[in-house]
Amino acid sequence: MKLVMAVIKPFKLDEVRQALTDIGIQGMTVTEVKGYGRQKGHTEIYRGAEYEVTFVPKLKIEVVVPSASVDKVIETISSVAKTGQIGDGKIFVLGIDQSIRIRTGETDEDAL
Amino acid sequence: MKLVMAVIKPFKLDEVRQALTDIGIQGMTVTEVKGYGRQKGHTEIYRGAEYEVTFVPKLKIEVVVPSASVDKVIETISSVAKTGQIGDGKIFVLGIDQSIRIRTGETDEDAL
Amino acid sequence: MKLVMAVIKPFKLDEVRQALTDIGIQGMTVTEVKGYGRQKGHTEIYRGAEYEVTFVPKLKIEVVVPSASVDKVIETISSVAKTGQIGDGKIFVLGIDQSIRIRTGETDEDAL
Amino acid sequence: MKRTAYTLAAALGGLALGTLLLTGAAYAQTPPAPTLSFNKADDAWMMISTALVLMMTVPGLALFYGGMVRGKNMLSMITQVLAIQCIVCVVWFLWGYSLAFTEGSGLLAPFVGGLSKAFLSGVEIASKVETFSLGVGIHELVFVCFQMTFAAITTALAIGGFAERTKFSAIVLFAILWPTLVYFPIAHMVWFWPGPSGIATGVATDTAGFSWQLGALDFAGGTVVHINAGIAGFVGALLLGRRVGFGKEAMPPHSLTLTMVGASLLWVGWFGFNAGSNLEANEYAVLAMANTFIATAAAGLSWMFTEWLVKGKPSLLGLASGVVAGLVAVTPASGFGGPMGTLVLGLVAGIVCFFFCTAVKSALGYDDTLDVFGVHAVGGIVGALGTGIVVDPALGGAGIVDYTKCEVANGAFTGVCGALDYNMVSQVIIQAKAVLMTLAWSGIGSFIVYLIIGVLVGLRVSEETEREGLDIGAHGERAYNQ
C-alpha cells in the first residue's frame, strides 16, 4: 500500500474528489495547509505596517491505496488538479506498512 | 521507529490521548482534518442553494513510536476509538528513518 | 528523497522558512497542529467549569528534499527553531517513493 | 419520561388553558378610560425604549447565549432566539396583551386577564394608557409594543436552561404555550392595576393583579421576567437531563467575544427596559438609569474580584456574568432605590450569583446550560428582596409613591409625588410572598408546558444529532463556514 499525498489548489477539491471516486477510491483525508513555493504570496498593509505574506492557502489530500492503483491515482489527480499555472501543487508517494479499519478491525487493503 | 497515523472521530480525542498516556506514550501531534469515506455527510441549504457536504470533521493523530510498541498502540487506539458505527476511522503505519528532539539534539528513540 | 517533518513553536515559522530558503529549499507545506508532550498546557475555567487543556498549538512543517540534503535541513531547522525550552518540538524523517509536480508533470527531484 | 404520563398531563393542561381563555373572554370588561394628557416626549421615549428592548433580545441575548454554546450549536441557539422573538410577538398581538392587561373575571381575575382586547380589538390609533403619573397618558400601541418585548425576552431567557439539546419544534411550541400559561398570567398578577386615576378616584382594586394587591414592588420585572424565566429554565434543565458528555468532555464557550458583545448590548438595552418601565421621560426614569449603571458596574466587579480571589484569575465570562447579574438584581429596584443603595445591592448580587453558578451548581450537578437559574432566578430573588430594602427613603430610596398626591399642570407631571409611610420589614415580607408566588406559578406552569410539549413532539433531540450539533441536525446549516 502507498500513501499518496497531494498538495493542491483549494478550489480544485471537489473535482479531485469526484475524479477519485470515479476511479473507485472510497476514502481520503483532507487538511487545510499553507504552502510555500514558487507561487508568490502577497503584501498586506495594516495602517502602514507592511507584511509579506509568503504562504498561500492549499489543501493536502491524503489517500492510502493499494500499490497497484498508485499510478492511476497520480494520473487522475495530476490531470484534474492542473490549471497550468504556478502553484498547482505536488504529489508525493510514501510507503505504508499497515492499515487498520477501527470499526471492524479489518487490515491492510481490506481496510481502505 | 514507526509513525502511527490514526484518523478518528473528534469527540474521542480525550479518551484516546488518555489511553495512550496510560501505555506510556509521551507525545503526539493532532490535526483537524476532513474525512471522506463510507460515512455520509449531509445536505446544507442556503436560500434554496443546496450543497452536498461530503466531508465530515475528523481528527488525525500522529504518534511516532519505537517499532516494538506499534502493536500495542494500534490496539489501544482501535479499542478506545471504536464506537462500532461507520466513520470510526483508520490507522495507518509508516516507517520513520530518523527522529530528532530539537531542544536537546537527542535522536531516534531518545527523541520520542 | 525524504520527507522531513518538523513540529515547531508557531512563532518560529518565519525564521525557519527564511533559513531553509537560505540553504536553497524552495518549497514547503505548513499545517497548524496541536501538540501533546512534555510541555504542559494550562487550565481554563468557565464559570466554575475547569478544563485541563493538554494540547498546545504547534506548527508542522513538511519539506520533501533530496536525500543528500536531509542532514543540512535537519541541522538548519534544529538550530533555528531551538529556544532551549521544553516544547521546542521534533523532527522526523520519512522516505518518499515518488514526487510529481502537477503543473509540469516533472517527477522526483525535478519536482521539488 | 413516559409518553402516557405526558398525554394525561397535556390533556389536563389543554383543558385548563381552554377554560381560562373562555372565562376570560366571557366576562372581561374595562372601566371607562380617564382623559389623559399627552406629551410627545413620552411617546418618543417609549418608542426608543421599545427598540432598545428588542435589541436586548436580538441580537443581544442571542449573542450572549450563542457565544457560550459550542460552535456546532451556535446557529441553533440564535435561530431559537429570533424565532421566539417572532412567535411571541404574534402571540402577544393576538391574545397575550389581552390576557396580561385587561381585567379578568371571577376567581381567576387576580391571576389572568380576559380576551376583550384579543386581536387588539378596541386598541385604536388614538387610544392611550395612563402612566404612573396622575392623568398622564401615552399611546396604547407603544405600550403594547413595549410590553411585547418583555414577553419575548423572558421566553428567550428561559431556554438557556436547556440549550444544546432541545428540538426546534419543542422550542416553537414552548414559545406559544409558555407565555400563555405562565408569562401572561404572572405579568397580569404583578402589573395589572387601576392606574393612578383609578387609585385617586378610589375604584375597586379586587380585580387587580394578585401580587399588586399584595403590595409587592417590581419596577421593571424582577419577578415577572427574571425569576420567572430562571425557574422555567431550571425546571426544563432538570426535565431534559444533562447534555451528552456533560462533566466528561470539555464544553468551553465557542466565542466569549460574542458573549461580551451580547452582555454589552444587554446593558445598553436595559435602559429601555428599566428606565422605559417608568413609561415617562421624567426624573424617575433618570433615577432608574442611574441605578442601572451603578448596580450593574458594582455586580460586574464584585463577581470579578470574588472569582479573582477564589479561582486565581479574573475572567471575562465572570465579569460579563456579573454585569448581567447586576442588571437582573436592579431591575425590580431601579425606579425605587437610591444609587448608593443599589450599589450595595449590585455588590451582593455579584457575589451571590457567583456562588450559585460555581459552588452550588457543581455540588448539585444539574446541567443548566447557560446558568439561567444561577443568574436570573437567584439574581432576581436577591433583587426582589433587596428592593424591599433599598426603596426605604431612609437609605436614599424613593419610597412608595402615593398616587393620590401627584400633581399635574398643563398636562405635564409637575414634581415628585407624595410618599406613603415605609416599613422595611413588612415590605420585605411582601416581596418574599411575591417571589414565592412566582416560584410556584412558574415552576408548576412550566412543568405542565414541558409535559404537553413532550407529548406532542418530544423535547430532546437524538444523541446522534446532539453529537453532530443542532445546527446541521435541526437547521441544515452551519453558523460558520471556514
Place this chain on the structure above:
Amino acid sequence: MKRTAYTLAAALGGLALGTLLLTGAAYAQTPPAPTLSFNKADDAWMMISTALVLMMTVPGLALFYGGMVRGKNMLSMITQVLAIQCIVCVVWFLWGYSLAFTEGSGLLAPFVGGLSKAFLSGVEIASKVETFSLGVGIHELVFVCFQMTFAAITTALAIGGFAERTKFSAIVLFAILWPTLVYFPIAHMVWFWPGPSGIATGVATDTAGFSWQLGALDFAGGTVVHINAGIAGFVGALLLGRRVGFGKEAMPPHSLTLTMVGASLLWVGWFGFNAGSNLEANEYAVLAMANTFIATAAAGLSWMFTEWLVKGKPSLLGLASGVVAGLVAVTPASGFGGPMGTLVLGLVAGIVCFFFCTAVKSALGYDDTLDVFGVHAVGGIVGALGTGIVVDPALGGAGIVDYTKCEVANGAFTGVCGALDYNMVSQVIIQAKAVLMTLAWSGIGSFIVYLIIGVLVGLRVSEETEREGLDIGAHGERAYNQ
C-alpha cells in the same frame, strides 16, 4: 461588453446629467415657508431615528450582507458598505438633498429638484421643515441627516446584487452616480410635495413629485428604497454576469452568525426608518412601530414555516430573510395600515419572497448574489400593492389623511386628522403605476450608470482576483487572521 458601446452611452448619460443639473439650478425656487411650531420631542425623535438608520447600514447591513459572502470577500463587502455610507453622505450634503427636496423646473420638475440648496445653501441652523401635521415643524438639518441615511442605505442595498465580483473603483463611482441619476430623482418623485400648509392653503401642486401627484402612498420608502435598490441590484447582477464557479462550487455564507446580527440590527434600526418617517413622535409613529413589529414577525415565521414544509428544515437564513422581507413589505404601509392588516401583509410577503429566492431564482439561473431582487424588489412590490389594501379604514387602516382637516393647538398636533374617502381598487391601481414608474426609472437609470462605470473603470475584477478573493485583491487585507 464592448467598450465602444459603453463610451457612447456614457457620453449621453453625462450630457443628460449635466442638463438636468443645470436646468435645476437655473429655475429652482421655493415658496415662502410657513411659520412652524416646534416641539423638542420631535427633534429628539428625529435625531435618534437618524442614528438608528445609520446603524441599519453600518454595522447592520454590512453584517447582514457580509455574513452571506465567502470569507475571502468579507472585508471587501463591509468596506464597500462603509465607503458608500461615507460617499453618499458627502454627495447628499453637496447636491443630493437639493436635487431631492427642492422644487425643480420646467418639464423635469415632477422628476427631479433643483440646485437651490446645493452645498446646503440657505439651510440655516434655525431653518425648519414642516412635518405631516399642519403647522408643525422640525429643524431642517435633522431632516437633511435623516434623509441622507435613506440615500446611503439604498445605495448600499443595491450592491448586494453583484457582490463578490465588482471592482472597488466601480463601487466608488456607483456611490456617486447612482444616487444622482436614480435615487435623488425617485425620492423627489415620491416625497417632494407642498406639505400640509401648502395643501391647506391650496398652492399649486404641479411641481410636486410625479408619484405624489399620482396619489401613490409610500410611507417610508417601499418604492424609493426597496424596489429601487432591488431593481438596480438585479440589473447589475445581469450585466456583470455570474460569479466564477456559480452553480458548480459550494458558496455557503461564511458566517450566518453575522447575518443574524445584521438582520437583528436592521430590525432595531427600522423603527427609526419607519416610525421616524412620520417626522413626529405622535400616534402615527407609534402605529408605524406596531406594524413594523407584527408584519416583520409574521414574515419571518411564514418564510420559516414554508421552508420547513417545502425543504424539510427551518433554516436561520430563511428566518432572517423572512424578517427582512417583512420589514421591506411593511415599509410603505407602516404608518397607514392597521396591525391585523399588516400581519397578513407580512405573512404574504414571507411566502412570496421565499418563492422568488428559491424556485424562481434557480429556474432563471441569474446570480443575484445576496437576493436583493428576491427580497427587496419583490418584497417592495408586495408591500407597495398591499399598502393600497391595508390602508383601507374598513380593514383597520388609518385611511388617507386629509391635510385640510388636521387641528393644531398651542403648537402641538391635537388629534387624529380627517380622512379622505377611500377606494381600494383605484388606490391599488395608483400604487401599481408608482411601482411601474420606479421599475422603469430605476431599471433604465441603473443601466446607464453601469455603462458609464464600465467605460470609465470597468465593472468586474479579474478571474484571478475573484478566485483569490476581493479582500486581498482589492484591499490588501484579510477580514480574519486566524
Place this chain on the structure above:
Amino acid sequence: MKRTAYTLAAALGGLALGTLLLTGAAYAQTPPAPTLSFNKADDAWMMISTALVLMMTVPGLALFYGGMVRGKNMLSMITQVLAIQCIVCVVWFLWGYSLAFTEGSGLLAPFVGGLSKAFLSGVEIASKVETFSLGVGIHELVFVCFQMTFAAITTALAIGGFAERTKFSAIVLFAILWPTLVYFPIAHMVWFWPGPSGIATGVATDTAGFSWQLGALDFAGGTVVHINAGIAGFVGALLLGRRVGFGKEAMPPHSLTLTMVGASLLWVGWFGFNAGSNLEANEYAVLAMANTFIATAAAGLSWMFTEWLVKGKPSLLGLASGVVAGLVAVTPASGFGGPMGTLVLGLVAGIVCFFFCTAVKSALGYDDTLDVFGVHAVGGIVGALGTGIVVDPALGGAGIVDYTKCEVANGAFTGVCGALDYNMVSQVIIQAKAVLMTLAWSGIGSFIVYLIIGVLVGLRVSEETEREGLDIGAHGERAYNQ
C-alpha cells in the same frame, strides 16, 4: 525602570492626591441653584444619548480595539474595556462627579473640584442642572450618568497605546488612578462654569475651570477626551516599551470585521456624545449631528483616498481609522461649526492622521499598539485648533453664544442666541493654549500614574505570557474555541 524611582514618585503622587482631595473637601461650596424650567424631551434625549455613549465603549470600542489585536489577546482587550467601564462608573459616582463638577477651592479651584457631592450627596431625584440655555434644566442624575460615560470611554481609549502587554492588575489600578489624577481635573478645567444663569447674573467666574476661563471652546470633549487619552496612551506606550517581536513578526489585526463593527458603533454612538453634549434636543444638537455626519464621512474618505494614492490600495482599516479620526476631530467643533466648514475639517483630519499613523510612527519607531496617539491625540489637536476656525460665522459657523442674550418663553428655548464678536486668530491662539495645557497635565499626570502603578503591581506581563497571549495568561480563558 528602577523600583526605587517608582517608590519615590508614588509617594509624591499619593501625597498630591491626598492634598488635592482634602482641600477640595474642606472648602467646596456651590452657589444657590436658579429655578430651572424643564422639558421631558430633554431628559429623554439625554437618557438616550447616555445609552449611546455607553454603546460606544461596550461593545463599540471593545470591538474596534479588540479586532486590531492578535487573537491571543482579544479576550484580554475586551475584558479590560468592560472592566474599565465598570470601575470608572463606580469611581465616578463615588468621587469623580464631585471632583469634576463642583467648585474647588483656593489656588486649585480652576483645576479641580471639591468633594461636596462625593457619594452623590446632595444629588436628589428632583435636582436639576442648567443646560446652555438660560433657565433651562435637565435632571442632575442624567447629567451625572452622561458625564460618567465620558470618563469611562476616555480611560478605555487610553489603554490602546499599551495593549497586548499590560498586566490586568495594572489596568485595574489605572482605571482608578488615572481618572482621579488626570481626567476629572481636565474635565473640570474645560467644563466647570457658572452656567448661563451665572453668566447672565454676573457671578464671579474666578473659580470656573482654567480652560473655560481662557475662553477655549470644546463642545464635546476634544481636549478632555481625545487629546487627553491620546497623550496618556502615548506616554504609556513609551514607558512600557515595544511588544515582543514588534517590527520583526507580523502582527495583523485578528478580525477587521470586528474593528469595522466597532467603528460603526462608535459612529452611531457618537451622536449621543456630540449632539448629547448640547444637553438639550434643540437646533444646536441637530447642528452637532449634521457636523458629526459630514466631517466623519469626509475624514473616512480622505484617509482612504490618500492611502489608495500612497500605498496603492484603499484598505478597510484605513477607512475605519479615517472615520474615527473624523469623529475625533469634529468633537470639539460639532456644535459650533457649519457643515461646509466641518467637511473641510474632516478632510484635513483624515490626511494628517494618516500621515502620523504611517510615516511619523514608523520613522520614530514607538509601539503605540492601536494608534491612540496618531488618531486621538493628533486628530484631537487638529480638531481643537480647527474649532477656532470653523466656529467663525463668516465660514458658516455658529459663532460664540452670548448667554446674556438667549430668550426663553414658557420654559422653552425660543430661538437662536445672540453671538459675541468673533476674532479667529485670537480664538485659535486660545485653542492652542488649551491644547498645551491638556498636553502638559495629561502627559505629566499620566506619567505619575504609571510610576505609581509600576511600584504597586508592575506594568508589564512576563515575556512568556506575552508570547502565549494575555487571554490565557491573565484570564485563563480564550476568546474563541474553534
